[in-house]
Amino acid sequence: xxxxxEPWEVFxxxxxxxxxRHGGSVMxxxxxxxxxxxxxxxxxxxxxxxxxxxxxxxxxxxxxADLLQPPLDRSFKKPGxxxxxxxxxxxxxxxxxxxxxxRSG
Amino acid sequence: MTAxxxxxxxxxxxxxxxxxxxxxxxxxxxxxxxxxxxLEEDVAMSSLAQDEIGHAAALYGLLAGLTGxxxxxxxxxxxxxDYRHAxxxxxxxxxxxxxxxxxxxxxxxxxxxLDALVGGSWSPLADLVGKLRREERYHRxxxxxxxxxxxxxxxxxxxxxETALRSLAPDAATVFTPLPDEPxxxxxxxLEAPMPALEGRWRETVEPVLRALDLPAPAPGAAPPxxxxxxxxxxxxxxxEFTSVRAADPGATW
Numbered sequence: 001x002x003x004x005x006e007p008w009e010v011f012x013x014x015x016x017x018x019x020x021r022h023g024g025s026v027m028x029x030x031x032x033x034x035x036x037x038x039x040x041x042x043x044x045x046x047x048x049x050x051x052x053x054x055x056x057x058x059x060x061x062x063x064x065a066d067l068l069q070p071p072l073d074r075s076f077k078k079p080g081x082x083x084x085x086x087x088x089x090x091x092x093x094x095x096x097x098x099x100x101x102x103r104s105g
Numbered sequence: 106m107t108a109x110x111x112x113x114x115x116x117x118x119x120x121x122x123x124x125x126x127x128x129x130x131x132x133x134x135x136x137x138x139x140x141x142x143x144l145e146e147d148v149a150m151s152s153l154a155q156d157e158i159g160h161a162a163a164l165y166g167l168l169a170g171l172t173g174x175x176x177x178x179x180x181x182x183x184x185x186x187d188y189r190h191a192x193x194x195x196x197x198x199x200x201x202x203x204x205x206x207x208x209x210x211x212x213x214x215x216x217x218x219l220d221a222l223v224g225g226s227w228s229p230l231a232d233l234v235g236k237l238r239r240e241e242r243y244h245r246x247x248x249x250x251x252x253x254x255x256x257x258x259x260x261x262x263x264x265x266x267e268t269a270l271r272s273l274a275p276d277a278a279t280v281f282t283p284l285p286d287e288p289x290x291x292x293x294x295x296l297e298a299p300m301p302a303l304e305g306r307w308r309e310t311v312e313p314v315l316r317a318l319d320l321p322a323p324a325p326g327a328a329p330p331x332x333x334x335x336x337x338x339x340x341x342x343x344x345x346e347f348t349s350v351r352a353a354d355p356g357a358t359w
Contacts, residue, residue, distance in 0.1 A: 003254075005143065026145050032250050037145035039243065044152050 003029035009059060010038040011052040018102075020052055031055070110171055110227055111293035115286035117171055118189070119296065120230070121179075122284060122333060123218070124164035125190035128180055129340070130211055131157030132347045136198045150204075153244055160237055167229055181351045185344040189333045191279040196272065197339035202255055202265035206273055208248045210311070210323065214280035216241060217307040226294035249314075256318040270321040277323030278304055282332030301327055 005027040011020040023042040028034035031053070038053045062068065092099065110116055135154035141147035165176040172179075193214075196207055219238050225231040255266040281304035290296040304327060315322050351357075 003258075027143065028145060029254075033145075033254075036243075036247050036250065037149060040149040040152050041145065 005029055007056040008034040008038065009054045009056050010042050011054070012042045012048040013050040014048060016049055020050070023048075023051075025056065026053075110229075111295060112286065112289040113171070115284065115289040115293075116227065116230075116295060117168060118285045119290060120164055120168040120171070122189045122191075122282075124161045124168060124179070125188045125333075126194060126211070126215070126280065127157045127164060128161035128347075129188065129190040129194045129343070130208070131155070131161060132343055133194065133198050134204060134208070137204065142201055149247065153208075153247065156240055156244065160240070163233055163237075167233065170229075177351075181348050185336055185341050186334075188336060188340070188344070190336075191282060192276040192332050192335070193273060193279045195336050195340045196276070197343065199269065200265055202262065203269040203272075205248060205251045205255060206266060206269035208244075209252050210270075210273060210277045211280065212241065212245050212248050213311050214278075214307050216245060217303050217310065218280065220306075221297040221303055222295070225296065230295065252314075252320075253318065256320055267321060270315070274321055274324040276332070278307070278326075278328040279332030280328075281307065282328045283330065304328060 006029070007025045008028055008031075009025050010023045012023040013020050023038075026034060026037040026041055028037050034053050034055075035051075038051050042048055043051055131154045133154075134150055134157065137147065137150040137154070139147065141150050161180065162176065165179045168174075168179055169176040191211075191214075193207065193210060196203065198204055199207075216238075219234050219241065222234045223231055223238060225234070252266070255262045257263075281300040283300045284290070287296070287299055291299055308323065312322050
């Protein structure tokens with residue numbers, strides 16, 4: 001039995017509370033070695049506090065242009081021309097709430 | 106160093122043996138840089154080797170504090186016969202199976218040794234060992250994963266692993282070679298138990314694992330008294346390699 005190398009996608013979190021961001025990928029024959037290699041590639045310099053390692057074939061891949069890039073005009077679905085910033089600032093002031101920090105992922 | 110060091114020469118011998126072990130296995134494993142089986146493993150083995158050199162640097166640093174010598178001088182400026190690493194580590198890099206077999210026997214032995222030092226009475230060493238143990242955890246995970254894979258793969262992989270373990274068997278226990286004045290270390294509470302007792306603990310750890318994988322076990326019998334001496338040709342070659350840059354310009358500031 002010759003194990004086959006396959007790609008695993010690695011997501012990393014730089015600090016507690018920050019979103020998981022895609023770091024890159026490693027080739028490995030199984031989940032255990034994929035985790036080891038992810039640690040070496042994306043964590044050996046203390047640059048991560050958490051890693052997610054996902055077999056690439058387990059990722060749901062959607063690149064269907066009919067779903068993502070439909071041909072008709074979609075400009076009416078975009079929020080252009082509708083400025084939220086001033087309304088939000090006014091609402092915050094009225095309620096006395098501070099501006100929230102970036103959402104954790 | 107704030108804490109007074111107990112058992113001077115005995116403690117120095119212990120630090121020297123540990124530092125040399127880490128320095129030699131790190132130097133040996135670093136030979137895989139650029140030629141490991143796959144890119145990811147190349148990075149992993151190089152990183153593990155760097156870790157070991159880092160551990161050696163910390164241990165040479167403690168020894169330097171006790172002896173007044175420079176840590177780099179301790180690492181690089183001794184003749185090969187003055188190094189006190191275990192003879193297990195004199196077996197050169199070899200093939201991948203040899204490197205895995207040597208790492209497995211060494212890492213498991215080192216773990217037992219660190220366990221016996223972490224609660225020790227000399228806090229500079231006990232504190233350092235606490236940190237070393239956390240890094241060595243990953244080292245053991247890595248080497249155990251490879252031991253199982255080579256053993257389970259059958260064919261050439263398994264043959265090479267068996268050959269490597271058989272050739273290492275006579276020197277497998279040499280990490281537990283009794284140290285000069287070792288009883289003083291135990292009396293002073295630096296080391297929890299003498300080396301023969303630690304060797305027994307190590308055998309209880311590795312023998313069931315190797316038996317379950319139907320692999321050759323370390324040779325029976327206690328570590329020989331000269332298990333940290335008489336380094337052979339393979340080590341002389343490695344010594345020539347790891348001292349070559351420093352020897353190229355003696356006294357230079359790097």
